Amino acid sequence: MTTAVEVPATGGSGGRTAVAARAEALVKSYGSGETRVLALDEVSVDVEQGVFTAIMGPSGSGKSTLMHCLAGLDTVTSGRIWVGETEITGLKDKKLTRLRRDRIGFIFQAFNLLPTLNALENITLPMDIAGRKPEKEWLERVIATVGLADRLKHRPAQLSGGQQQRVAVARALAARPAIIFGDEPTGNLDSRAGAEVLGFLRRSVDDLGQTIVMVTHDPVAAAHADRIVFLADGRIVDEMRKPTADAVLDRMRGFDGQGRVS
Numbered sequence: 001m002t003t004a005v006e007v008p009a010t011g012g013s014g015g016r017t018a019v020a021a022r023a024e025a026l027v028k029s030y031g032s033g034e035t036r037v038l039a040l041d042e043v044s045v046d047v048e049q050g051v052f053t054a055i056m057g058p059s060g061s062g063k064s065t066l067m068h069c070l071a072g073l074d075t076v077t078s079g080r081i082w083v084g085e086t087e088i089t090g091l092k093d094k095k096l097t098r099l100r101r102d103r104i105g106f107i108f109q110a111f112n113l114l115p116t117l118n119a120l121e122n123i124t125l126p127m128d129i130a131g132r133k134p135e136k137e138w139l140e141r142v143i144a145t146v147g148l149a150d151r152l153k154h155r156p157a158q159l160s161g162g163q164q165q166r167v168a169v170a171r172a173l174a175a176r177p178a179i180i181f182g183d184e185p186t187g188n189l190d191s192r193a194g195a196e197v198l199g200f201l202r203r204s205v206d207d208l209g210q211t212i213v214m215v216t217h218d219p220v221a222a223a224h225a226d227r228i229v230f231l232a233d234g235r236i237v238d239e240m241r242k243p244t245a246d247a248v249l250d251r252m253r254g255f256d257g258q259g260r261v262s
């Protein structure tokens with residue numbers, strides 16, 4: 001289960017927001033000396049619980065790095081990260097692996113399904129590996145939410161790209177993770193299938209209370225989110241609530257070649 005830290009809402013008038021994850025003064029650099037790249041430069045951000053957040057920004061702005069650090073897939077140079085109430089910076093490998101397995105779900109651009117297993121077996125595979133029994137009612141709700149009830153016996157090759165990604169979404173949801181991270185989850189889909197998958201992600205937030213963080217370049221995809229965090233040059237430079245594709249496009253056009261917002 002998700003345990004939320006209650007923290008003062010930023011910029012609010014004393015209201016409180018449940019936070020599913022938090023980064024504080026996060027710095028990530030690669031290499032050293034003249035070849036040092038500062039991928040994240042003092043990034044502080046709260047991932048709000050039950051909210052669909054998109055991370056956008058020019059190529060090289062640090063989107064994937066931020067997502068990987070928040071998900072405990074990458075180490076940080078300095079700064080702190082919490083998932084729920086657990087500080088993950090400084091956790092030993094074994095504990096971090098367990099936390100990732102139990103609390104975090106992933107959806108990647110590639111669907112990463114096992115070809116010899118059917119849809120249902122793919123959905124429950126991570127839990128089977130972890131030796132956890134899926135909660136039947138929850139699993140049924142997840143499968144209904146992503147519209148896969150009549151496809152459970154199909155193997156990946158018998159499913160369209162959009163359906164395969166829906167299996168990946170259901171797989172991520174099945175273990176009731178605190179957060180699902182998506183790295184361009186619709187990047188391999190045509191616009192119709194992409195819209196369908198985004199619709200299911202949206203439903204999982206609205207109907208199941210899931211927290212989602214998605215990296216995307218696509219303003220139309222980002223418009224499905226509740227909130228967009230804009231990165232440029234390794235810093236958070238802007239934020240948008242209740243985005244529309246047009247408003248996002250306008251904002252993206254505002255980035256100059258240096259990654260700054262003009």
Ligand SMILES: Nc1ncnc2c1ncn2[C@@H]1O[C@H](COP(=O)(O)OP(=O)(O)OP(=O)(O)O)[C@@H](O)[C@H]1O
Pocket residue numbers: 030031037038039057058059060061062063064065066
């Ligand atoms: N393993 C690495 N070694 C060296 N530099 C890296 C490494 N990973 C990322 N970088 C650099 O860190 C910066 C941020 O990269 P990141 O992949 O987070 O950006 P991004 O916004 O996700 O880019 P894109 O939209 O092109 O995927 C870039 O300058 C990149 O070249």
